[in-house]
Amino acid sequence: QKEVEQNSGPLSVPEGAIASLNCTYSDRGSQSFFWYRQYSGKSPELIMFIYSNGDKEDGRFTAQLNKASQYVSLLIRDSQPSDSATYLCAVRHLVTSGTYKYIFGTGTRLKVLA
Amino acid sequence: DAGVTQSPTHLIKTRGQHVTLRCSPISGHKSVSWYQQVLGQGPQFIFQYYEKEERGRGNFPDRFSARQFPNYSSELNVNALLLGDSALYLCASSLDFLSGELFFGEGSRLTVL
Numbered sequence: 747q748k749e750v751e752q753n754s755g756p757l758s759v760p761e762g763a764i765a766s767l768n769c770t771y772s773d774r775g776s777q778s779f780f781w782y783r784q785y786s787g788k789s790p791e792l793i794m795f796i797y798s799n800g801d802k803e804d805g806r807f808t809a810q811l812n813k814a815s816q817y818v819s820l821l822i823r824d825s826q827p828s829d830s831a832t833y834l835c836a837v838r839h840l841v842t843s844g845t846y847k848y849i850f851g852t853g854t855r856l857k858v859l860a
Numbered sequence: 861d862a863g864v865t866q867s868p869t870h871l872i873k874t875r876g877q878h879v880t881l882r883c884s885p886i887s888g889h890k891s892v893s894w895y896q897q898v899l900g901q902g903p904q905f906i907f908q909y910y911e912k913e914e915r916g917r918g919n920f921p922d923r924f925s926a927r928q929f930p931n932y933s934s935e936l937n938v939n940a941l942l943l944g945d946s947a948l949y950l951c952a953s954s955l956d957f958l959s960g961e962l963f964f965g966e967g968s969r970l971t972v973l
Binding site: 750778780782788789790791792795834836838841844845846847848849850851852853 | 893895900901902903904905908915916918950957960961962963964965966967
C-alpha cells in the first residue's frame with residue numbers, strides 16, 4: 747500500500763463546476779496535510795494546508811480532513827480553465843525527535859473544460 | 861523578493877559522472893529540502909537541512925549527499941550517476957524545519973545518458 751494515494755485522473759469538470767480531489771494516507775501518525783498545484787513543466791506551488799479535522803476554506807478552495815478515515819480532500823469551487831493542473835497531496839509526520847518525513851502522492855490531473 | 865533559486869536549470873551527464881546542484885532559499889528561510897521528481901510521479905523526499913544540520917533523509921542511496929552553508933544555501937551532490945537518476949531535482953525552502961509549508965524552486969532537470 748502506498749503511503750499517500752491519489753487517483754491519477756484525469757478528472758474532467760466543466761467550467762464553473764466544483765472539482766473534488768481526494769487523497770488517502772496510511773500512517774495514522776501523520777500530522778500535517780498539504781495540497782500543491784503543479785502546472786505542466788513547472789514546480790509545485792502550495793495551495794493550502796490543514797492540520798485539524800474539519801474544513802478549511804481559502805477563497806475558492808476548501809480543504810477537508812478526516813483523520814479517523816485517513817482521508818483528505820480539496821474542493822475547488824467555480825472551476826476555471828486556469829485551474830487545469832496536477833494537484834499533489836502531501837502528508838508530513840514526525841519520524842524521530844526533531845525529524846520529519848514529507849510524502850507526496852502521485853497527483854491527480856485536473857482538466858477544466860471551457 | 862527573490863524566490864527559491866536553483867542552478868543549473870538543465871544539465872546532461874553520462875553514467876558514472878558526478879553532479880552538483882545548487883539552491884538558494886528565500887531570504888529569511890533557514891531550512892532547505894531536496895526532492896527528486898520523475899515524470900508522472902510526485903516529488904520524493906531526499907534530504908532536509910536546517911541550520912546546517914541534516915534533519916531528515918529519504919530512502920536514497922549513499923551516492924546522494926547534501927550540505928547547507930552558513931548563508932543557508934545548499935548543494936545536492938550525486939556520485940556515480942545512473943540512468944535512473946534522470947529526473948527533475950527540486951529544492952524547497954521553508955522558514956524552519958517545523959514549518960511544513962514548502963516553497964519550491966523551478967528545479968534542475970538532470971538527464972543521464
